[in-house]
Amino acid sequence: MTDTAPADRGHDPTAQGHDSARIRDDRTLTVLSTSDVAGIDITPADVLATVENAYRTLAAGRSDNPRKLTVKPGDGHSVAYAMLGRDGSRDVVAVKTSYKHGLHSPRDEQRYYTTLTLYDDVTGLPLAMMDCGRIGALRTPAVSALLARECAPPAARAALVIGTGTQGRLALPFLLTALPGLERLMLHGTHPDGITAVRRQLRAYFPGRDVEIVTDLREAAGAADVVVATAGPHTPAAVEASWLRPGALAVLVGHGLAPSTLHQADRVVATSEAQMRVTGTDMADAAGELPAVDAEFPAVLAGEASGRTAPDQRIFAYNSGLVVTDIALGHRFAQLALTQGMGTRVPLWQ
Incomplete structure (x- = not known):
């Protein structure tokens, strides 16, 4: 990148x-x-x-x-x-x-x-x-956007945000700042007030841009180059690995991704592997295990590790805060x- x-x-x-x-x-x-x-x-x-x-x-x-x-x-x-x-x-x-x-x-x-x-x-x-x-409300979507900049597939054009809480509302302005070539912006959410807030935030930073509200999560995930999951813990949304297109990047902030997106990923990037192993236990497999992390994000930004090593890799990125x-x-x-x-x-x- x-x-x-x-x-x-x-x-x-x-x-x-x-x-x-x-x-x-x-x-x-x-x-x-x-x-x-x-x-x-x-x-x-x-x-x-x-x-x-x-x-x-x-x-x-x-x-x-x-x-x-x-x-x-x-x-x-x-x-x-x-x-x-x-x-x-x-x-x-x-x-x-x-x-x-x-x-x-x-x-x-x-x-x-x-x-x-x-x-x-x-x-x-x-x-x-x-x-x-x-x-924290600004730092987290900024990290997701930086992850997208470094790990999204080449010439990414479509992004899907899951959730309309604080992180969902700020995700798109930061994604567009980091990836100005994004053309299709999709949102999966169930709360009308949250959807309105997402649109308001987007237009505040990018007048004239709008987001497409999607109800078929599987179809939307299959069309997205970047998926950012920010939903709360009670969401029924759970994108499976098989729904993702080749080369897709899936970023986990809150909830909205099934464990398969992590375990079947071609590459795993985390802001901190140690934190992922403490706070990401809900993504563990049936044996209670999490896969190894291929690269930590600070090293990716410093040029000491690669976020993406092949165009068709499906990449899972774990976004946890660092103080x-x-x-x-x-x-x-x-x-x-x-x-x-x-x-x-x-x-x-x-």
Whole structure:
């Protein structure tokens, strides 16, 4: 695939102006609320560049991305995660936390909080704490789009998105940014409000473009060069490997792909094999096993491994989040917010 990264792969152009995001006060913390973060304008291209450089820096051994810590009570009513990391191109250390409560309740009754706290590893001072919901909502479709750019068949023209939740709503703008040659855009979803939201997001970034709503999932999957499965855990959608055309790329974000798409794939790419083996157990075979990963995506972006090695390969790609991408994108948001005077200064250590 075409390499569109900056010529200097150790430099992140979105990290320019780093000094403007540094706070020279060790007694206060700038807090960016949900509304603050929502008010920051950022293009899909900016997000893609930021996330891509985070992967490249990790592949170069300049960043740290330890495994997440997880706690869950015996009855499973809640789950919490803590993720620590360091972005070596931005000189930023951060901690991300995620807490979901009411897992046995209907989705609209569940409570979910996720935060990101950034520290400047040059000055040793805090940068910001922010709601991380939008960061994750943008980071994940950006990764799917980068996977498509590197692993889709040559001259890919058709894409299918399964699901109309947060990830489904943002998938198409990012796919079109990474693969502008896509001509046919298909969506399989069952919620009218979600379908409307997908169309609204697409037109916001690509006026004049529309998506085709498909009900025959098998036929749509067979026509797609790229399938991105973002549906929730209760979806009845399950694309089988035999439905996919030669050369197709199937990207798993949430649900919507049957295990056969993984086990019968000609090649398997994962953002992290270790994470796939922890969070991808629903894709295991009858013996509870997952196949080996042929390439991890940071190495693909760095040119150390190949995403695709033959035009007709059916490729399965597993998209799981790495905290270094949250850190990079969170720092980018902090730059944009702090230079605009956004956020609330809290005298946390006074």
